[in-house]
Structure formats: structure tokens, C-alpha cells
Amino acid sequence: xxxxxxxxxxxxxxxxxxxxxxxxxxxxxxxxxxxxxxxxxxxxxxxxxxxxxxxxxxxxxxxxxxxxxxxxxxxxxxxxxxxxxxxxxxxxxxxxxxxxxxxxxxxxxxxxxxxxxxxxxxxxxxxxxxxxxxxxxxxxxxxxxxxx
Amino acid sequence: xxxxxxxxxxxxxxxxxxxxxxxxxxxxxxxxxxxxxxxxxxxxxxxxxxxxxxxxxxxxxxxxxxxxxxxxxxxxxxxxxxxxxxxxxxxxxxxxxxxxxxxxxxxxxxxxxxxxxxxxxxxxxxxxxxxxxxxxxxxxxxxxxxxxxxxxxxxxxxxxxxxxxxxxxxxxxxxxxxxxxxxxxxxxxxxxxxxx
Numbered sequence: 437x438x439x440x441x442x443x444x445x446x447x448x449x450x451x452x453x454x455x456x457x458x459x460x461x462x463x464x465x466x467x468x469x470x471x472x473x474x475x476x477x478x479x480x481x482x483x484x485x486x487x488x489x490x491x492x493x494x495x496x497x498x499x500x501x502x503x504x505x506x507x508x509x510x511x512x513x514x515x516x517x518x519x520x521x522x523x524x525x526x527x528x529x530x531x532x533x534x535x536x537x538x539x540x541x542x543x544x545x546x547x548x549x550x551x552x553x554x555x556x557x558x559x560x561x562x563x564x565x566x567x568x569x570x571x572x573x574x575x576x577x578x579x580x581x582x583x584x
Numbered sequence: 585x586x587x588x589x590x591x592x593x594x595x596x597x598x599x600x601x602x603x604x605x606x607x608x609x610x611x612x613x614x615x616x617x618x619x620x621x622x623x624x625x626x627x628x629x630x631x632x633x634x635x636x637x638x639x640x641x642x643x644x645x646x647x648x649x650x651x652x653x654x655x656x657x658x659x660x661x662x663x664x665x666x667x668x669x670x671x672x673x674x675x676x677x678x679x680x681x682x683x684x685x686x687x688x689x690x691x692x693x694x695x696x697x698x699x700x701x702x703x704x705x706x707x708x709x710x711x712x713x714x715x716x717x718x719x720x721x722x723x724x725x726x727x728x729x730x731x732x733x734x735x736x737x738x739x740x741x742x743x744x745x746x747x748x749x750x751x752x753x754x755x756x757x758x759x760x761x762x763x764x765x766x767x768x769x770x771x772x773x774x775x776x777x778x779x780x
């Protein structure tokens with residue numbers, strides 16, 4: 437085993453995470469390798485100063501309100517879904533009513549009517565095309581069923 | 585030790601999958617401190633850590649059906665949390681870079697350690713502030729392994745579960761992370777820290 441292979445074991449030794457067999461093997465290496473002995477000493481000091489750093493606990497209020505904040509997000513999520521669906525439905529309904537009124541209105545010229553219908557048809561084609569493309573990519577996505 | 589198993593976690597998760605908010609509340613209360621503290625270690629600011637850890641729980645609830653039956657909650661949740669934190673860091677870096685002035689072709693980049701507020705460190709002193717800032721300058725991969733080991737006191741096996749890798753990889757990553765940390769500390773203070 438080269439010295440490099442022992443570098444990883446050095447971490448396990450430092451953190452007391454080695455099996456008995458690994459520990460014996462590493463200690464044997466240490467007796468023969470002054471570089472690793474020196475590096476281990478340096479890492480011990482680094483570990484001591486890093487372990488010394490602890491983070492301040494936030495005030496209790498944060499924990500008391502923690503779940504409430506998540507709950508609010510959940511509620512808002514449902515609210516946004518309902519708002520989005522109803523807005524789309526209302527827009528479609530309003531759009532159709534408006535087109536119906538314009539088409540039935542004898543005072544509006546044929547050119548404007550034809551332009552409006554072409555605009556709506558264009559939008560509909562774009563929407564269907566984009567939706568079909570998304571569906572196609574989704575069905576071909578090899579990773580869609582990958583779950584952790 | 586983080587990611588304590590809640591009593592009867594599997595049945596609680598089963599109820600969560602059926603949409604029970606009460607069940608999910610108990611999961612949140614069990615893991616909220618770990619979640620917040622890990623996020624704090626990854627992004628360095630208290631407000632961002634709180635926001636990101638709560639967002640991670642919200643997303644976990646929305647996607648809880650994707651957590652396979654019989655699997656532990658925390659390693660799965662940790663992926664959501666770390667992805668959110670790393671993507672937040674990337675956005676913050678981009679915003680920061682775009683705000684920095686361009687001077688005669690010189691490229692300015694924000695030092696990531698600058699976002700690591702020393703106010704979050706308990707019983708502060710100069711050395712602790714330096715270590716905290718140096719952790720902020722580590723790469724994301726190295727920082728997370730340091731945070732999980734030193735600040736959440738996770739055994740290697742648990743770190744490996746959370747990172748979906750082997751304990752050998754954890755040891756190797758820790759070696760390089762600590763080596764980088766030591767180098768940063770040495771260069772930061774120009775060798776002032778003789779403790780190293």
C-alpha cells in the first residue's frame with residue numbers, strides 16, 4: 437500500500453472510525469513513515485480548532501414558529517394552484533365570450549374578425565405544440581422514474 | 585447525533601405519503617434543527633439558512649410520494665436541502681459577479697467566505713472567526729463533509745448514507761477537505777496561526 441492509500445485511513449484514525457484491523461495496519465504504517473506521523477499531528481491540531489467552533493443556537497421563537505412557516509407555505513401552495521386554475525378557466529371563458537361577441541357584431545368588419553380568429557388559432561396551435569413537445573420529452577425522459 | 589430515527593418513522597412516513605400534515609409536522613420537529621444547522625453551514629447566513637431549510641421541508645412534503653417505502657427520511661431530505669443550498673449559492677455568486685465593476689479587463693470574484701457571518705459562531709474569538717470564514721471558502725463538496733462531520737457530529741456511515749457514497753469516499757473527501765482548510769488558514773493569516 438502506498439502512502440497515499442493511508443491518507444484516507446488517517447482520517448478514520450483521527451475520527452476513531454477505523455475497524456481494529458484498519459487501525460493496526462495504519463499504526464504499523466505510522467511507525468515506518470515520519471511524513472504521515474507529522475501530517476497526523478497537524479490534522480489533530482486542525483481537528484481540535486475546528487471542533488472548538490460551535491454555532492449559536494437560534495432563539496426559541498424561531499423553533500416555535502418553524503412549523504407554522506412551513507404550514508403557511510403549504511396553504512399558499514394550494515391557494516396558488518386554485519388561483520391559477522380558476523384564472524385560466526375564466527380567461528378561456530372570457531376570451532370565447534369576447535370572440536363570440538365580436539364575430540356576431542355586424543358593425544365590425546370582416547378583416548378584423550378574420551384577423552382575430554387567425555390570432556386565436558395561432559395561439560391555440562402554439563399552445564398545443566408546446567404541450568405536445570413537453571409531453572414527448574417527458575415520456576422519453578430516461579430518468580423520470582429515478583427516485584432516491 | 586443528527587437524523588435521529590423518530591419512533592416508528594416508517595409508519596409516520598406512510599401517513600405523510602397519504603397527505604397527513606400532522607404526521608409531517610412530527611417529522612419536521614424532529615429534523616428541523618439538523619436541517620437549519622446544515623443549511624447554515626452550507627450557506628453561511630442565518631436568514632438564508634432558515635428560509636432554505638423551511639423551503640426544503642415544504643418541497644419534501646410536496647414530493648413525499650417519491651420517497652420509497654422503507655427508506656429513511658433524512659438521506660432523501662438531505663438531497664433536497666443540499667441542492668437548494670448549492671443552487672442558492674450559485675445564484676448569489678452570479679448576482680454578486682454581475683454587480684462587481686469591470687476594471688480594465690480585471691476579473692473580480694466575490695470571496696465566498698465573505699458570506700459566512702462570524703456572528704453565528706458561539707463564544708467568538710479571532711481563531712474561531714478565521715476557521716468559520718475558511719470553511720466558507722472551501723468547495724461545496726468539501727464544505728458539506730466538514731459540516732456533517734464537525735458541526736453535526738455524524739459518523740462516517742451516516743455521512744455516506746446522506747451523500748450516497750461509500751465510507752471510503754467519505755474518508756477521502758474529508759482528507760482533501762481538511763487539507764484545503766489547513767492551507768486556507770495558513771495563507772489567510774500568513775502563517776500567524778502557529779497552532780497549525
